Amino acid sequence: MEKIDRQVSVVINGERCIGCGTCIAVCPSGTLALEAGQAIVSGHESLSCGHCEAACPVEAIRIGALNNDSQQFATFRQQTDWLAPGSADIASLVQLMRSRRSCRNYQDRPVPLAVLQDLVKIGLTAPSGSNCQPWAFTLLPSRAAVLHLGDMIGAFFRRLNRMADRYLLRGALRMIGRPELDFYFRNYRNAVAEALEAWDRTGRDLLFHGAPAVILVGTRADAACPKEDALLATQNMLLGAHAMGLGTCLIGFAVSALKQDPAILKRLDIPDGESVHAVIALGYPDEKEIYQRLPGRKALTQRVWDPDRSD
Ligand SMILES: Cc1cc2nc3c(=O)[nH]c(=O)nc-3n(C[C@H](O)[C@H](O)[C@H](O)COP(=O)(O)O)c2cc1C
Structure with a gap:
């Protein structure tokens, strides 16, 4: 570092x-x-x-x-007064958080570059370790660019599936404390093979779900806490996108390929030393993504630890 x-x-x-x-x-x-x-x-x-x-x-x-250059927004008017603790509307904030859902059905409509650029600036509002503000964003503003990335990621997973199919290799790696390939084989290999087959046969995009744009959230080499910083910026962007009328979906499969195949980063003109921690697919949601209600969440795991409590 x-x-x-x-x-x-x-x-x-x-x-x-x-x-x-x-x-x-x-x-x-x-x-x-x-x-x-x-x-x-x-x-x-x-x-x-x-x-x-x-x-x-x-x-x-x-x-x-x-x-303040990186906090000037082109597509909406912002309020620049500082909100003191307790003065924001918590009910609206939580409603926004609960209303954001991963989007997997998009309109065939491009997202203006200015909107994507504003979204990136929303990402910059996040905290960062030692205030490094180490973010580096790569914007893919067209479906053609997204498809190009999809092809590179598809090629990576074809290679990975061929490796994962080698029983002896999986076993040997497991024995030297590298269980990742075996985990992938047991949990994802078949679903990935089916997605690749659907892509080849019908052009159905199960990776980016037909999104017309993608933003890669990465960090430069000077990051103190790269992953945390990137994911905090990402969450702000997901919420901002919802407020701006966009649907988003994090694409973990794409992150995995970008982390394991540096040739893809090179092809995307991402400099050496930078890494990508989140891939956001986004676009205007189509009517299938209009929900009627807010569902609950899974059971909460929580504990209170206080050695001085008597009850
Ligand atoms: C780290 C991470 C990786 C994800 N990767 C994918 C993905 O590759 N494809 C996908 O369709 N959804 C992906 N998701 C979306 C999750 O499936 C989704 O967040 C979860 O089902 C909860 O739904 P919600 O986002 O609508 O609340 C990912 C989410 C996270 C946090």
Whole structure:
């Protein structure tokens, strides 16, 4: 992994600063201190998270590393006031979360590139380990591009199925503590073979479900927590997409192929060092994806651990 950028880019306007200390209270990296009634930069590292800039009551702080370009949306008007804890509508938020469903029936209608680009910017609102913001997105905005990716992934799975069919190889790998191929054989091999056969025979797309667009959510080499960061951005994008009228579906089979076959990443012009952790198929849902109600979820696993509780 590359070194995380912790360069300090805080600029304090001494004429404005009133020395209230709010910036110091919210700083997670001990970058700031009070000296002679004024905030100063005292540390050598910064997360560039922008908490000090956001909290300063007199707008005396700027973070040079941050700008608002990547939070300007082309397809909708955003509200830029900060919502204090407790001031958002939890009922609407949970309704949105429960209403998002994986979409497997799409209209034959392209998604404008500006919509896809706004969706990516929604992904950037997620937290990231050490505030690396390491995301790298690859947009496939046309059905032709999606089909091209589908062909590459199909070729990967044909090879994988041939390997998985080798009984001795599966056994040998299992014996050296590599049970993945055997797990794949027992759980997915037949379904994949059927999907490949349907693709060859009828052109039915059981991988992307006919989606007219795909977004690959990846991370650069400087990520502290690559998978977590990518998946947090992904969930924000899934919710944002639903609010924007789009249906989405995560495609784990595609992620698996992209992780195991670097030649596909190369073909997609994804630089060395980057990895892809989520593949989102998306498009405008057709009428088969219009639901009448919110179903429940499976049984909840939950425990409360508190050694001091008496009950
Ligand atoms: C990591 C992950 C991988 C998934 N991969 C696929 C996939 O390859 N194909 C597919 O149709 N659905 C895929 N899904 C969608 C799940 O089947 C779906 O989330 C689950 O059935 C719950 O339905 P819901 O998303 O509508 O709530 C995936 C979901 C996740 C979280």
